[in-house]
Amino acid sequence: MIQLPQIDVQSDQPVYRQLYAGLKSSILAGQLGDGDRLPPTRDLAIQLGLNRATVSAAYALLEEDGLMSGQVGRGSFVQNKANPDAEISFATSRPSGELFPLDEFRDTAQEVLARHALQILQLGSPFGYGPLRSYLIEEAIAEGNFDPEQDDLLITSGCQQALDLIQKALIPRGSLVLAEEPVYPGLKNAFPGALTVDAGAAGIEAMLVTPSFQNPTGYTMNLAERESLVSGRKLLIEVDIYSRLRYFGSALPTVRSLGVRNSLLLRSFSKIAFPGLRVGWVIGNKAMVQRLATAKQWTDLHSDQLSQAIMLEFARTGRLERHLAKVLEAGRLRLTATLDSLAKVLPVGSSYTRPEGGMNLWVTLPRGCDSAVVLEKARREGVNYLPGRYFSLSAPFHESFRLSFAGLSPSSIAEGLRRLAPLFEEEALIASRYHDPVPALAMV
């Protein structure tokens, strides 16, 4: 039975805030522990003589603080996991929240709402928020990715939605899309059953590439590889969401800017800034973008305009460039920490990619190892990653896994890999017992 907070109905502070504050102190003081069940809203409302909505509002605030989680049909439970052994997760390809410039974001939101609230809140266009479109078009023209005579741009809810719309509007049912393997699951699931790695298959309608810092491998095409794509006749779908996250080496041009005719370029603010806002865009010729916009209209009318307007102001005022400079500095350190640790902790016979940017690299354990088996043990050690089979189209990738490093501090990266080291060793030992080594080729 929990101690009920004191409620003062005369107070200036709304009752739900008082209730929230009371419960929060109980949790932080440890009177309510991690996993404790909170009373159902109805019961607590009766006990305190309050409206049920008031109790719900207090619970919702606790949930926002991450101090409570509501499970449908089971009730509400206290969460208080402020412990130093929190999971080190290499499982998500997302930016580091620590680096978010929250005050600058708040200022940006305030500036935008002071001037444009009415326009933002009213119904908008399937093509996206006009001023953001204009800004992105100018940027794309300057980079050689947009021909004002022929091209157009559609704002999407992140890059994932651009893929969904392409599949809906431009890929005829029953045709195939040639993809790179290993492949990000979001690509597989955006083109269900339509991806292939067989370049000679019949019915290939389009080619899906991520030329810079591919997910999951971090692989980047060199200039010659990019140029070789220019002459293709199939639709080229160029996913370009990581290229600005280059920590080392020199930037490379997009395939689109090299003069490819039949292509779509997909970009997003989700990797370089704020994934929670879901602002992405796609560039292509006018006819294709018109078809995508029609599909967009019947998919969700248009994307939320508040995030679009704030991202525009964040970019236009130079805040995005400043933020990106910090992200690149942090990324350099994180990538270096990852490569340094990997060199130490991997068993003989392992290999890994060495990207110059992005968020991910691809580790392959010695032959016969199973990264999914290691993962089960890793989780007990508080470490997480995505095993190779998630990224499979044709090959199983048992030995491989994706290591997403961008969201973790250098010390967490080192600690996480240190915890993994003995598990890798153990798995390599088991594998060496049960699998023959690859026979060496005869030297001739």
Added chain:
Amino acid sequence: MIQLPQIDVQSDQPVYRQLYAGLKSSILAGQLGDGDRLPPTRDLAIQLGLNRATVSAAYALLEEDGLMSGQVGRGSFVQNKANPDAEISFATSRPSGELFPLDEFRDTAQEVLARHALQILQLGSPFGYGPLRSYLIEEAIAEGNFDPEQDDLLITSGCQQALDLIQKALIPRGSLVLAEEPVYPGLKNAFPGALTVDAGAAGIEAMLVTPSFQNPTGYTMNLAERESLVSGRKLLIEVDIYSRLRYFGSALPTVRSLGVRNSLLLRSFSKIAFPGLRVGWVIGNKAMVQRLATAKQWTDLHSDQLSQAIMLEFARTGRLERHLAKVLEAGRLRLTATLDSLAKVLPVGSSYTRPEGGMNLWVTLPRGCDSAVVLEKARREGVNYLPGRYFSLSAPFHESFRLSFAGLSPSSIAEGLRRLAPLFEEEALIASRYHDPVPALAMV
């Protein structure tokens, strides 16, 4: 040739703001008139010795003010349409921007960002922003629309996306959905080729109804009609986005709350508050909602979280209820103005629906009239609406059109219908010459 604004590089004000301010005064002073072409950003940058991005930023601000419109491949043009004869549009089923409580919205955004910016900006869940989900679930439980043991809730990007996800995840290809006619085009296009009005057709998998203030007719099912739907075995898709906009009469329960087993309930903040934020949700049993959430993940990962967090705070603090009270008051006056004017301006032989709420009603001109022909003339008089054929599945609805009244003031409604009156008369006269009247039934 335009007069170039003075730029002071020593000023505290950023250069792009100075350029914007200079151009804006030229437009407001009439030195740049409606339709004038602004120089390309490249040219103006050279003339002023500025970076091209600076000029783009200034143009984007003008576009946000509605003073400029950029047309890809054609350039940027001044827009200055502050004229009293602006179009009176009955064409869009959306709320009135005049009623938006902008200051309260700004306060809400600030409160939310002060506390939850980090969580909002980071990657979220396909199910939606947790605290908003909890809030909406509690609300739905209290209304009898949600059984905590069996049901779940998914946040969508407006009601339109819920339809898209249902089509993707729950309606097998080749099966049919029974719909009401006339039908909102967004429903037709969410289930392309799958809607039917023939209740006896083979392969009907689901039934799509809008029991309260249907779009476009404003029709509302009475309790008996709702109860008759409870026993159906097909999936019932209940679109419930207008029911809170009741200006007269008594509220009716949702079909879902009457005990239907196999149903989905679709709701949204877009009609009662801010359509530009695209926050909607769908309630159904856990298995169905899980399938919708999986489809959601591969459609756009999740919805923007900033709008969700702000809508939650807007609702929880009582601001939504206060806003809704004003919307209802305004809606009563607008609906009354519409019905009063229609009674005066329609030719003999016309008919129209008399809803007690919502945003739309349905007008049918005398037999033989063509609402699309009248519309062409109406546009020249500065009035707009959507003719009946947009809402067609099987019947052509030549004589009918949708009148969306909620976004217009009572005086605009009266003025718009006054302008239409002579056009209706003229069309009715032409129709009476070319079409035989319906033969009267013999009195027996």
